[in-house]
Amino acid sequence: MTSINRRGLLAGLGALGAGACSDLHKNETVQDAFRIAEEWHRAGHRMLAGRERLAPEYAPHERSPDIRGNGSLTVDSPFYREQSASGFPAWRLAVSGLVRTPLSLSLEDIRALPQRTQITRHDCVEGWSAIAEWRGPQLGSVLDAAGLAPEANFIVFRCADELYGRAYYESIDLVDAYHPQTIIAHELNGAPLPEKNGAPLRMRIERHLGYKHAKYLTAIEAVASLDDIGAGKGGFWEDLAGYQWYAGI
Amino acid sequence: MKRHALSTRLWHWINAGALIILFMSGLTISNAHRWLYWGDYGFDPADAWLNVMRFPGWLTLPARYNLAAARDWHNTAAWVFALGLLIIWIAMLANGHFRRDLATGQRDWRLGAWRAALASHRSKGHDHARAPYNALQKIAYGAVFGVMLPLMVATGLAMSPGFEPAAPWLVDALGGRQSARSLHFITTWALVGFAIGHVLLTLISGPLRLIGTMLHGGTREEART
Numbered sequence: 001m002t003s004i005n006r007r008g009l010l011a012g013l014g015a016l017g018a019g020a021c022s023d024l025h026k027n028e029t030v031q032d033a034f035r036i037a038e039e040w041h042r043a044g045h046r047m048l049a050g051r052e053r054l055a056p057e058y059a060p061h062e063r064s065p066d067i068r069g070n071g072s073l074t075v076d077s078p079f080y081r082e083q084s085a086s087g088f089p090a091w092r093l094a095v096s097g098l099v100r101t102p103l104s105l106s107l108e109d110i111r112a113l114p115q116r117t118q119i120t121r122h123d124c125v126e127g128w129s130a131i132a133e134w135r136g137p138q139l140g141s142v143l144d145a146a147g148l149a150p151e152a153n154f155i156v157f158r159c160a161d162e163l164y165g166r167a168y169y170e171s172i173d174l175v176d177a178y179h180p181q182t183i184i185a186h187e188l189n190g191a192p193l194p195e196k197n198g199a200p201l202r203m204r205i206e207r208h209l210g211y212k213h214a215k216y217l218t219a220i221e222a223v224a225s226l227d228d229i230g231a232g233k234g235g236f237w238e239d240l241a242g243y244q245w246y247a248g249i
Numbered sequence: 250m251k252r253h254a255l256s257t258r259l260w261h262w263i264n265a266g267a268l269i270i271l272f273m274s275g276l277t278i279s280n281a282h283r284w285l286y287w288g289d290y291g292f293d294p295a296d297a298w299l300n301v302m303r304f305p306g307w308l309t310l311p312a313r314y315n316l317a318a319a320r321d322w323h324n325t326a327a328w329v330f331a332l333g334l335l336i337i338w339i340a341m342l343a344n345g346h347f348r349r350d351l352a353t354g355q356r357d358w359r360l361g362a363w364r365a366a367l368a369s370h371r372s373k374g375h376d377h378a379r380a381p382y383n384a385l386q387k388i389a390y391g392a393v394f395g396v397m398l399p400l401m402v403a404t405g406l407a408m409s410p411g412f413e414p415a416a417p418w419l420v421d422a423l424g425g426r427q428s429a430r431s432l433h434f435i436t437t438w439a440l441v442g443f444a445i446g447h448v449l450l451t452l453i454s455g456p457l458r459l460i461g462t463m464l465h466g467g468t469r470e471e472a473r474t
Contacts, residue, residue: 025311025318037325041411048415055410056417064290121289121426123410125316127282128292129426207411242317248411249324 069196100147251466277319
């Protein structure tokens, strides 16, 4: 073998190695390993923390000066702009799907429900954290008001915003849906939710990373399976980029 | 009796693979937000104590930026690493490796013992690798097994919002989530420093024999000559 051939072979092997390494995550066996690891993390967290254990709550002076807006920072529609200017009088939150009594709640209805106020930390998948006070009714009380059907396994959150031309949505299971800190927030630090943080309504799901906390909330849907929602992976980022559906890590 | 128990050899290579995956995918995760903070929160680069460089594609996993895939690699390899660490600690305590070879006594902490370790390294060259571990080796391996590797697991767990409700004291003890993130990063580089020293010392002390010993185990008798 000549040295040029050898060099060519080495370069080829190098390229193959780099290519294999950069795309190995698409391999089926590797994907299976990822899925099992994620399932173990979820099961481990649930086993250790149970269904009810709370995420830490902070004192008012421990809040961060701001809470960064990320992803969608507004909703690009005339209806949203008009509503935003007038305090969202016509905004409705639909509660539908596998429920006995579908609901359509105004902001006034939502503010009239029993409220939970919590100062919690928001952890973004990118790595940063911010601390703020959130206020709103518990999702569990809204689901109970609508009467969840026994076939319901997941709660899907529909949003008004679009990213990269797709509607944002997210989903969680019933353990997270009924977690005491899972609230439909309409206030941030004592004021109505700012536009960049999801006005007028957003989810707080405190044992998960930020991308689960759907903003610009328009509907809550109880479903038996996530297969027919979006591309079937349970959320906008899950569908678009393969983010983990269980975002407790 | 073998110089390296089967458990030690298996763990050594599996752990090396897991750490390489964790390191390279961790660099991708670092690229997602290249600022480090102290305390519970941090999102504004103006508050960062360190602006981390963007790590190039040839160092990251995957090579082309993909946070979701990097997190999959990282959180999967983390199981191999953490369970491996637990198992090797149990094995080291059970088979006497820890007490015999790694536990330091008072005399290992004297300057004289360190000087002797360096002197024997200079005079005997690679032969000293066959002898029991000297004071500096015990301290280095002890720091890795007792401090750095467990700290990687602890700081990693402390960043998980799903784990935190199970042990909020862990996050507090580490100074808050962003401090845990900073410590995770710092300890990574301490381990990289150890790994570089480990490989260099192997290279100058007879790499083929030492790597062979870590594969087939070698013998204690050989160690005593």
